Amino acid sequence: MARCVILDTGFGAGQQFLATLAAWRADPRRARRLHYIALAVAPDAVAAMPAELREQWPPALPGLHRLSLEGGDVTLDLMSGQPDACLAQVEARVDAVYLAAPLRSATALARLALPGATLAAPAALEPARRAALSAAGFAFAAGQGTARAVFASRQPRPARPAPTERRAIVIGAGVAGAAACERLAARGWQVTLVERHALPAQEASGNLAGIFMPLLSRDDNPATRLGRAAYLFALRHWQRLGGVGGAFTGARCGVLQLARDPAHAGLQRQIAAAAGYPPEYARWLERDEAGALLGAPAPDGGWLFGQGGWARPSTVCQAMLDACGARLERIFSTGVRELERRGGEWLLRDAGGAVIARAPTVVLANGCGATALAQAAGLPLLPVRGQVTHLAEGSLPQPPLVVCREAYMTPAFDATVCVGATYDADADPGLRAASQRENLEKIADILALPVLDAPLAGRTGFRCVAPDRLPLVGALPDAGAAAAGRRERLRDVPRWPGLYGLLGYASRGLIWAPLAAELLAAQLDGEPLPLEAKLAAALDPARFLLKELRRRS
Template sequence: MPAHRLAPATLKLQDGIPYADAHGDNYHSAKGGLEQARHVFLGGNGLPQRWQGRRSFAILETGFGSGLNFLATWQAWRDDPERSAQLHYVAIEKHPFAASDLEKLHALWPQLQPLSAQLCAAWPPLVAGFHRLALDEGRIQLTLAFGDVADCLPEIQAAADAFYLDGFAPSKNPGMRAPQILSRLNRLAAPDATLATYGVTGDGRRALMQAGFLCQRPPRFRGKPQMLVARFAPRWQQPLRIPVQDRRAIVIGAGIAGCAACERLAARGWQVTLVERHAQPAREASGNIAGIVMPMMSRDGNQASRLARAAYLYAVAQWRQLGGIGAAFAGRQCGVLQLAHDAQQATLQRAALEELGLPADFVRWSEPADAAALTGNRASHGGWFFPQGGWVTPASLCEAMLSACGAKLLRLFCKGAASLERSGGIWMVRDEAGAEIASAPVVVVAGGIDGHRLPQTRSLPLDAIRGQVTHLSAASVKAPPLVICGDGYVTPEVQGICTVGATYDDDRETVLRRDSQEENLQRLAQLLPAAVTVTLGAELRGRVGFRCVTPDRMPLVGALPDADLPITGSRLRDVPRHPGLYGLMGYGSRGLIWAPFAAELLASMLEGAPLPIERSLVDVIDPARFALKAYRRG
């Protein structure tokens, strides 16, 4: 899915009805938008009856628009006592509205206001790509794909039980129901999936039939020239989607990765056992008193930056669900200023903002004068400011995530996992003496560099990079009001100190070193030249941790490869995997944003639910990618 800038929708009413200038058409029928949604899309798909008694039900909509179809569906789902336990709703939208405009639009339907308020409060910044929103205490999972349908549809990984083909009349927006689009829906259809739309061309109907849909024309909605419903009944045999029956999992490692995995699985009803060799969570790489929360930017919108952007936005949204930064756990959403090193980099940073067209609530430019006022550096060149960024104490966040699991979590601390054995579809975790610690059909290895010790993970190309953080009295550095970073970083006051760091050392020294301290203080002098009163001989205080990294600096998320079996082809799906064994590793120095996002992605994989990110980006973090590269090189 190519990186591109979004063109948001413009709020306009024509005779009291939302109108789209881009397509020259109304968002809904003049006879009643809510009635249209209920008749065409819910009624055309046999809802609410078809989701009743299900554990999960998935809907895919090709044009989110004002969100009226979604709100009508949500309302019908909430009002149904026989509803499914979980509702997944995936929607594509090329021209999304801003949250403030959605609020004005939804005022046309007062009966939907409680739901609209939740939606608008969770609405993401208007950034191209996929966004996962948790609504109704997590029972509604809304996945928004902001972009053109031709780009987004191939990137969706889902098994939809129902399709809403919306997106203006075919004559006004022909690309939305083009035959080449409709012919791809069979890849996304669950067995016996249904489809409804109020308009499709003859070529479009034939494309649906060739894709395996049986089409009918029911009584149309008033004011609409036609309506079509369909059922997926292909002549070819479909692969069966067998839901997980034994929903038990063991998570190895109680750092930020493992705790996030516990929270996301428990939220879906899994029974989780957490195995940790220390007496408390977050004792290794997650043990710093302050970690930085910020995305990664690139001018070309490459895959790494798009993944980091999605992870950052999901993490910030997920933490709101937990109760909020500074409330449910220690931290502050004070913003992060990423300074340009020189005038040339400042030019590149400004060009990236212009080309990507990112909204100000995601990132905006901080002028040199503003940056100088914050840093005391009159020669500042400005930089990127991320208003939703900040700092978090990882140990506090880990405890908040574990507490959210409630009775679904069993904590086994002071238990070191030394080996894994599988018998009869069940994994057994054993300690150094060979005694069984726990057993379950699914194991998630999230132990950072310690996860490399297991026989099944030794072939993974993981390495440890030493990082020393310096702790300074907040008074000695005149603590900044926000996180400032460039070649290093400095935080505001946290527990009476400012943290400065961090080094990247290729050794395994565990104690504090003077040379690493001096290196950090030199970074600090560049970031806050007028605010620093400490000298290079300051007292040696801080912490040493080891980042777990991969050769391409991207994490490992998903099913782990089995190095003892031969690879049978040139694609990732041809790499053999250990059944029921998954990894969440290699987060490097961005564990805070990777952890919630990767845990949500893995939980979606295990549930067979729609994925929260593009399929092509899932491949970028597949744990088998290095084995496949080695195989391709022969």
């Protein structure tokens, strides 16, 4: 068996997981990969975990947290909260269930069970619950100490979808494409990376520094929850690669995000009081403490994200591509003009019509360049200009961490400080004095200093932005095929076979890249998803087309 997926409805302190892990390690005929989905995790469960998991254990925050050990062969998905509510957001097909905590909905459990899936429950399982499980398709047999059952529904669901031939082409060698290569190669895929430039990270990922920090909101809306999941996953993933400042250039020096004005500060205090964030994740600082960190007046206070910081995206790309090893083929200095589906494969053609590469699966990770291809032309992606200013070290007072409000400033590295970035609705690739002035005015306001007169220096890049500011992750819709018939749900929208997108990362590509690539790789391999079902649906590339089809009907 290639993979065994187990659902534990009452993880508690993790005794059942530890016993399962020990049995998996000792079994010479074991599944190559063990995937354990844990609901109702006790707050102090980390204390019993092995050191490899303690090091990556997430802070006490809501959501689905994916952890990895045994070189990626064992995955542990953690979800705290009421088991039924958590179960409704699990997107997986499971081989076994530990029914440690009773569930109100037996049908919700049956939704996840593969034919032949086993269930183990306490011997004292209430008759009513046993009857509900039986009605849902679980056939019970007598057992000592436990109640055991096998899922044998009268309406058998198909087995976990078999992956297509495990060859893929990724177009684009920025952080999105590099992460896709790494996550696919880690699962045994052979990947061909096609890039129009001679080197990786030459467009939006070419900035000297990218900032990583979470997003907060009063209502903990989907964008906030998605941003939190991406940020925490990225921190764990980078740690497995070798760490910020180790595997790639950067520093987890902390990020100080200042409030804009007294009204904005009042709202942030409400968020701090209601959310009760663990201090290592986010800590609200009043004026004196924030000012001491800034080295300048901070009259409205700010958030300290102690695990945040900055990284050089090009080195992040290189670390992820290096991790692919021999499973990665690189075709650079080659642009893709056309995609053609023939004989179960996609053919990539250059401007002269020659075939560059072919594979059953193609991932578009080339930002707004994807819309130049006919199959992705209808995606609502827009390029947004961002000019970053480069200052010589010592030009301005230098706090020891990243500082941001309506602009950001990084600590100096290689004698350069990065300040930016503008958000412009034009396509000018050059450096503009007006944009530099905007950056310098904003940072001068933060530091309570006169505006610096500095030589024009920096870099201009273009973010790829969707209307809702969320990425597009998954199978791309076929707009022509979707026009016929009524489309009420995302699953009703026809898709191009074997064509996927990792697009629209806007200003947060650094943190979005690892989780989005993990989500896509899980979809391709039929694995449990690393996000709650509703959040994964919020990233579906077909969401805009579905909205338009509903509007027309």
